Amino acid sequence: MKRVWSIGIIRGLIFQLFGTGIGVIFFTTIRTILGLGWKTEPTIVVGGLFGAIFFLIGLGAFTDWWRAALGQEVLEPHEAHKFNGIRRYFEFTLDHKVIGIQYGVLSMILLSVGGSLALIFRVELASSGLQILNFVQFNTLVGLHGMVLIISILTGISAVSNYLIPLLIGADDMAFPRLNAFSFWIAIPASLILLSAMFFGGFETGWTAYPPLSVRGPMGIQMFFLGVYFAGWSSILGSLNLITTILKMRSPGMKMFRLPILTWSVLATSIMALTATQLIGLSFQLVMFERLLGMGFFTPSEGGNPVLFQHLFWFYSHPAVYIFILPGLGIISELLPVFVRKPLFGYKWVAMSSLAIALTSFLVWGHHMFTAGIEEYLRVPFMYSTLLVAVPTGVKFFSWVATLWQGKARFPVPMLFTLGAIIVFLMGGLTGPPAGTVSTDLHLHDTYFIVGHFHDTMFGGFVFPIFAAIYYWYPKITGRKLNETLGKIHFYLMTPSFLLMTFGQMRIGLLGMRRRIADYDPNLGFDSTHLLITIGGFLIAISVLVFFVNLIRSAKKGEIAEGNIWNSRSPEWSLLPSPAPINNYENREFRVVGNPYDYGLTGSKYVELIKSEEIKNEVES
Amino acid sequence: MKHIAIVTVLVALLTIVTNYFLLSVGLLPVEASTQATIIDKLFNTHFFIISFLFSLISVFMIYSLIVFRNKKGQDEDGKFVTGSTKLEILWTIIPLATVISFSYLGAKSLAETRIINPQAMTINVTASQWAWSFEYPDFEITSNTLYLPVDNQVNLQMTSLDVIHSFWVPEFRVKQDVLPGENLVKELRFTPSIIGDYTLMCAELCGGAHAYMNSPVKVVSEADFQSWVDLESKADDLNPVQKGEKLVKNNGCIGCHTLDGSASVGPTWLGLSGSEKSLMDGEKIIVDDKYLMSSILNPNQDIVQNFSPNIMPSIYADLFSKEELEDIIAFINSLH
Amino acid sequence: MSSIQPSINQIQKKLAISRLGLWLFFASDSFMFGGLLISRFYLLGNQKIELNQFLGLVVTSVLLVSSFFMNRAEVMISRDNKKGFLTSLLITILLGIVFLVGVVGLEWRDAHFGPADGAQGAVFYMMTGMHAFHVLTGIIFLLFVLRNGINGKFNAENHFMVEASANYWHFVDVVWIIFYPALYLMGS
Structure with missing residues (x-):
């Protein structure tokens, strides 16, 4: 006991x-x-x-x-390693690598939960008519699917950035290790509270929780608000920590334009998460108070205005999309050069495009409200700013293609997922502009076209890259490689199923399928496409199961990874053994002497160890 | 240079094929309004750009992955190229110009869809959970079917009684959210161009039976519209039960209360009057005219077991006159 | 404890990191206050909230004066004047409590509308409530600082806790300087 x-x-x-x-x-x-x-x-x-x-x-x-x-x-954080072995993953541990893995496991658990919720309502939607769910159950599942996966994504990018950023920039830990552990652990009660919404009558509003609908109806919405609120703090404090770490704790010689490119994406993401997240917290808090105390923020009969909520909500929830995808795009930029043995094309442009996306993201929230009845004069400016996002995103695509051009590509599983991510994200990117110009969006808004577009960006910007990252860095965590065959099964099963799913969604969306409906008219002729979408969804689930089997099996039985298995220039592979030692670069302090991605330039080095007699001087200065 | 030439040809070919495919596969429903024609023109421009960019990126990617890949037995590095400022500026400026021109096209197309015809017929649209009601102020008609004369612009003045709904007929393309609140009445104008039957759907999640919040839309010739108006205007000689039936159908009551005994959000009206019900506090009552009247006016009082408060709006005291309420009760009493 | 004494540089670096973290927190929090401010103008526009002008002026002055004493406390400790530090700190805390009593105790009771009375009530109680919550946490921080100060934990070199609490106090003060006209003065 x-x-x-x-x-x-x-x-x-x-x-x-x-x-x-x-x-x-x-x-x-x-x-x-x-x-x-x-x-x-x-x-x-x-x-x-x-x-x-x-x-x-x-x-x-x-x-x-x-x-x-x-x-x-x-105690100083690095002296506080109280726990060893598997125990430390269940404790308030300060080591950023442990916290990264804790985040990762939580993210994968939430991914399974959120995905399973979707499978339930996909069964309902596989044919017209109401079969297994009633309306409130359906709406609750749809809303929870959205929010659980959003938290899964937020914890997933925290996993990547927590584990990797200190390793990539040569820091011994994050800037505030206790705050870091706090940010992770608050996500656990947040997830539990969020899921408990199911047991308090559910909620009818979807993840957007628009009032006045959210002011009425079942009280499960309160648990939803509370869960999101705590998860928001996790995100805010986590990004505060990351910005400080990136700005203040780099190794000697690591100028901003010599940072590994993933660091730039994480910096841009963190700037958005730090500031914008407050607004979703506030908007949900206001609805919560409206429900509890009758404060009339959003109900017109009480003097409120429902459109205000949408402004506050989308001021976060649009940047949120870029919060989700930028780290993924960073992973793509990070892995491509390694596998084509060629420098990242236009490093500075790629780095700056992340910041440009972050800054533009604050100006575009109104495109979610083209049909919402916002002030007429706002629609056209928001259209301009929205389409502007295509420019930095285009820079990223063109740079990736130019990196690939004349590169000596090789295709281990992480590279497959990187390429898959580019293709899937391309689909998401291309289907964006029709939803960004006002008059076409009048047709597309709130349809399955948006659902398809959105899943393309999320899979291309998060799911595929995070799988690539796990296949790539898993050996650094465990010292063993993931099984290649299972990895290929995972990839070749997931990619076509996913494309089948989203093409199906966009097809029926264009023809008139609305979002978030439990039942649809059989006369519309969508039954067969819906069935295909459901099949696609289940195939994705099976492929992810294969991945989980691989994760667990390879921890014990995988091929031992020794040395720099990917032949990468970055410090965590070229300087550290696998698994990464508990105190990172202790006694392996390095300085940056070259550019991060100069593959193909013989004799160049990115990092070199600082000789022990020099260490004191280097660190002091 | 040879590679660039091959890729250019491939990009051009794939663009044409993709664009042809997108246009011929029938991506959009029938264009049944003049606004739909304008919007679809912009859609087609989008489809072309999508085809081109898709081909550009994917051909370059796949070509270089196949042609330049690391062949078996090799272990070479790629060519050492770190970037090209000229190229970067090029692929910043060209997309920038493209998006600005697209924004311009978008703004122009939006303006065209919103051209106002002062002669447009006004219809007051009222949405509520989960029904639509259409009032024709010119003819003093209220209907639950949207009758529209073809080739005439209509001006919908839309409001909601409870939560946010959204007016959407896919064939007309245009969509507008319907907000509650007297100061938030929203306008939507369009000109139906093809005679036929369509379905109006609520496109904004409005809880519960959102999926079923549909209404028939009938676009008819001007003559047919006139005869429908004549028919509807002669409503005075109806008996109370018929008047009540019309009222409940036009005001969305049957969105929640079924007439055939099946379960829904609210109690069914079949056999309701005269039946014995248990209230939330355990008291048993017989449903009579008095109870029906008080339940319509104060829906949150005396709720029958297994139903929830705060679902039915408390607006009917303002919406209906006393005679109309009596007609509705007469209709409910007639259902056995 | 660490066997090696941390060097001056390491202490400096740690301070710089902590300062950056603190200011990032302010940046984040100000977005929340900004959201509230925008809600006020979106819902009420040019409508003036009917409030006790005199009381508003008094509490605003009290908070401004408290910020002055907070600054004095910080200056004192950086000159190793512990007695002056404690006195100024105590005055700051007392003025903070006076502000809280003024807003929550008097103005809330005095106002002739409740939180459920339309957009006006909602906006007023939410903005003052959220700000009062920050003042309250600030007072709690300052009480900790006071306790540690009495126990002699601070000196001229080592008083980041004082600096952080002081900056927080000034931040909350600045928020009120923006909230005060939005709530009391603007509109007609």
Whole structure:
């Protein structure tokens, strides 16, 4: 019993359970004292809030901060490696590599959950008529599918950036290791609270939670808001940490334009996540308060305006799309040169295009509202700014193609996924402009065309690249390679199934299939296409299962990866053994002496070890 | 140079093939309004650019992956080229010019779809969960079917009673969200151009039976429209039950209350009056005229078990006159 | 404890990192306040909220003065004047509490509309409530600083906790300087 209790995550979960109870009792007591009766909705909100905080207390997330606030000594992060082996993954551990893997596992779990939710409603949609779900269940599943996968993506990019950024720039850890662990662990109660929305009556609004619909209807929406709110803090604090790390903790000689290109993408992403995320938190908070206290923000009969919500919401949720894809595009740019043995074409342009996308993303939210009844004079400017995003995105595509041109390509699994990502993201990119010009969007808005376009960008910008990244860096984590055959099965099963799915979606969308409907008119003739989409979805699920089998099997049985298996120039492969040592580059401090991607230039080096007698001087200066 | 020449030819060929494929496969539904014709023109321009860019990227990629790949037994590095500022500027400027011209085309096309005809017939559209209602102020008609005379612009003044809905007929292309709130009435104008039957669908998730929030749209000749107007205007000599039936059909009541005994969001009306129901607090009541009236006016009072409060809007005291309410109750009483 | 004493450079680097983190947090938080401000103008436009002008002026002055004393406290500790530091800090905390009482205790009671009374009530209570929450957390931080200051944990070289809390206090003050005209003065 004591052994179980000593495991952080279990302690946290038990605390969350009790904390929720305490919150409920506390709130009910106050209401009783004030002479008010039981009211479920505010009670569960308070319970959820208490639960999340108690989770973190139980885990020990606040212990060191509390000591520091009282002016007591706390250990330096690198001295605080208390746990070894598998145990450290279940604890409040400060090592960025452990946190990266924790994020990764959470992301994959949420990916499976979110994907499975989609499979359920895809079965419903495989033919017209209502078969297995009722309306509220269907809407809840659609909404949770969206939000669970958004959190999966956010944790996925945190996994990549947490594990890799310090290794790529030669830092010994993140800038704020405790904040880093906190950002991860708050995502656990956030996910649990989000999923608990199912048990409080679900919600009808989809992931966008537009009022006034979200002000009415089942109270599961409150758990949805609360879960997203905590996940938002995870994202904000994580990106704060990453920006500081990238700006302040680079190895000697690593100028900004000598950063590994993935770092630039993560920097651009983090700038957006740091600032814009506040707005989704705020918008959801306002609806939450409107429901709890009757504050009239968004209901016209109470003096509010529903369009305001859409402005606040999309001010985050459009940049969010770029938050999701930029790290993925960074992974593509990072891996391509390694596998074609050729420099990344136009490094500075690619780096700057990430920043350009980030900056433009703040100006384009209105294109989600072309039909929403926004002020007339806003539609055309938003169209210009929206299409402007195509320019930096185009720079990335052209640079990739130019990198490939005359490159000596080889095709291990990570390269396959990189190429798949380019093709799939190209589909997403090409289907964007029709949705970006106002008059064509009048037809496309809220149809399956958008669903298809969106899944193309998410798979091309996140899912394919993250798989590429896992196949590429898995040996750095475990010391063993993933199985190539299973990897190829995964790729060759997933890519065509995915294209089948999204082409199907776009096809029926153009012909008049609306989003988020549980049933459709059989006379529209969409039954067979819907069946194909469902089959595509299930094939993707099977291919991901193959991937999971590979992940687990290869950890023990995979081919041992020794040395620089991809023959890469970047420091984590050229300087470090696999798996990466616990203190990163301790006693292997390096300085940057060349450009990161000068493949094909004989005799050039990107990094070199600093001789031990020089270390003190280098670090000091 | 040889490679570039081959690739250029391949890109041109693939562009033509892809564009032909996209145009011939029938991507869009029938163009049944003048706005649809304008919008589809822009769609076709988009399809051409899509075909070209798709061919450009994929041909270059696949060609270089096949032709330059690392052949078996080799282990070579690629050519050392780090970039070209000229090329980068080129592929920044050209896309920039393209997107600006597309934005211009988009703005122009938007303006064309919004040309106002002052003679347009006004129709007041009211959306509610989950039904549409159309009021023709010129003829004092309310209908649950949208009758439109062909080749005449209509001016829809749209509002919602509860949440956000969206007006969309795929064949007309144009779409407009319908917002609640007196100061947020939205306008949508279009000119139907082909006689036929279409379906109006709600395109914005509005909870519950959103999937079924459809209404028939009939585009008819001017003569047929006139005769429909004449027929509908002679509603005065109907008996109360018939009047009630018309009211419930035109105001969306049957979106939630079925007439055939099947379950839905609200209680079915078949056999409702005279039946015994248990309320939420356990009290048993007999459904009579008084209970029906109070339930329509104050839907959140005295809710029958297994139904939820806050679903039915509390707007009917303002919407209906006393006589109309009595007609509706007469209609409900007639359902056995 | 670390066997090697950290060098001056490492301490400097750590300070720079902590400062950057702090300012990034302000950048993030100001987007939330910005969102609230935009909501006020979107919903109410040129409509003036009917509030007790005198009280508004008083609480605003109190908060401004508190920022002055906060600054004095920071200057004092950087000159190793511990007594002056503690006095100024205490005054800051007291003024902060006066501000909270003024807004939450008096203005909220005084206003003739509640949070559920239309867009006006919603905007007013949300903006003041969110700001008051920040003031409250600021006071809590300052109480910790006070406790550590009494225990002699700070000196001229080592007082980042004071600096961070002070910057936070000024940040919250600046937010109010923008909120005050938006709530009390603008509109007709």
